Amino acid sequence: MNFRHRAFGLVQALAVVLSLAMPLVIVASSADARVGGGSSSGSRGSRTFSAPPSTSTAPNTAQPFNRTITQPGSPGLNTPAGGGFFNRPGMGLFGGLAAGFLGAGLLGMLFGGGLFGGLGGFSSIIGLLLQIAVIVFLVRMAMAWWQRRHETQAAYAGNGPSPLGAQATYGSGMSGFGLGSGSTPVQILPADYETFERLLGEVQQAWSDEDVARYSSLATPEMVSYFAHDLQENKQRNVVNKVTGTKLLQGDLAEAWREGETDYASVAMRYSVIDTYVDRTTGRVVEGNGQPEEVTEVWTFLRPRGGNWELSAIQQSS
Numbered sequence: 001m002n003f004r005h006r007a008f009g010l011v012q013a014l015a016v017v018l019s020l021a022m023p024l025v026i027v028a029s030s031a032d033a034r035v036g037g038g039s040s041s042g043s044r045g046s047r048t049f050s051a052p053p054s055t056s057t058a059p060n061t062a063q064p065f066n067r068t069i070t071q072p073g074s075p076g077l078n079t080p081a082g083g084g085f086f087n088r089p090g091m092g093l094f095g096g097l098a099a100g101f102l103g104a105g106l107l108g109m110l111f112g113g114g115l116f117g118g119l120g121g122f123s124s125i126i127g128l129l130l131q132i133a134v135i136v137f138l139v140r141m142a143m144a145w146w147q148r149r150h151e152t153q154a155a156y157a158g159n160g161p162s163p164l165g166a167q168a169t170y171g172s173g174m175s176g177f178g179l180g181s182g183s184t185p186v187q188i189l190p191a192d193y194e195t196f197e198r199l200l201g202e203v204q205q206a207w208s209d210e211d212v213a214r215y216s217s218l219a220t221p222e223m224v225s226y227f228a229h230d231l232q233e234n235k236q237r238n239v240v241n242k243v244t245g246t247k248l249l250q251g252d253l254a255e256a257w258r259e260g261e262t263d264y265a266s267v268a269m270r271y272s273v274i275d276t277y278v279d280r281t282t283g284r285v286v287e288g289n290g291q292p293e294e295v296t297e298v299w300t301f302l303r304p305r306g307g308n309w310e311l312s313a314i315q316q317s318s
Contacts (some may be wrong), residue, residue, distance in 0.1 A: 049070075057268035205217065240277070270295070
């Protein structure tokens with residue numbers, strides 16, 4: 001009888017472990033491809049929880065954010081929204097990291113490695129957790145500063161965001177941006193479209209080079225934290241995700257608006273890339289056929305007054 005109870009308890013435990021571990025494995029495998037991991041990450045200020053308008057480039061609704069620091073009703077520093085065991089309000093970036101560690105530990109248990117077997121033992125996990133704690137602390141400090149700056153600016157913002165008015169046609173000589181803005185409060189000029197196209201290429205290049213430091217001038221601290229986390233997962237898998245041959249095929253403006261002293265622009269882009277995984281040790285291609293594939297996403301950029309455009313969010317087109 002004792003044995004039967006123990007066996008039943010073991011089956012229950014394994015069922016719980018599998019129910020927690022399998023979604024994490026699926027998320028990890030689908031979230032590694034190209035910049036942004038094929039998921040929707042980042043923030044769009046006070047419009048984070050409003051879908052960008054559809055465009056001819058992205059006629060389908062943009063997917064809601066899987067990862068964001070923004071809470072509903074607040075444009076500042078916030079915690080991730082949405083469902084899921086580890087995606088609960090209040091867990092923040094550390095919650096997502098904890099999910100990865102727990103997933104690794106659960107899989108280690110399933111394959112006989114122990115809870116921390118895959119992470120090099122107790123001393124290694126303590127050291128790793130200390131490093132993660134420092135990173136999380138620094139990211140939170142950066143985002144707290146970002147929130148204070150936006151709150152100060154919002155105090156002088158009057159009635160808040162204004163809708164984009166009538167649009168004029170613009171075609172880039174370099175590519176195919178279709179819609180521009182010829183009205184206040186935010187004018188998106190030809191030079192801005194060229195910047196968006198340049199950032200598309202530079203963000204992909206920094207990803208392939210695993211150059212996190214380069215992202216500090218290309219994206220917001222929030223997006224940098226996501227890129228750093230995803231690149232670290234690739235390192236744990238001993239692979240490098242090479243995204244090459246980035247070429248913008250078509251793009252148009254979904255919307256542009258102003259919040260305080262910060263301009264926002266959400267731009268639909270259809271582009272082609274060659275997306276492969278390379279073994280970090282041998283350089284051998286382990287995933288990908290080396291052929292260009294087309295991707296349609298909505299990228300949101302922000303620009304503080306007197307500053308440069310930075311990547312603030314990436315959303316997949318449904």
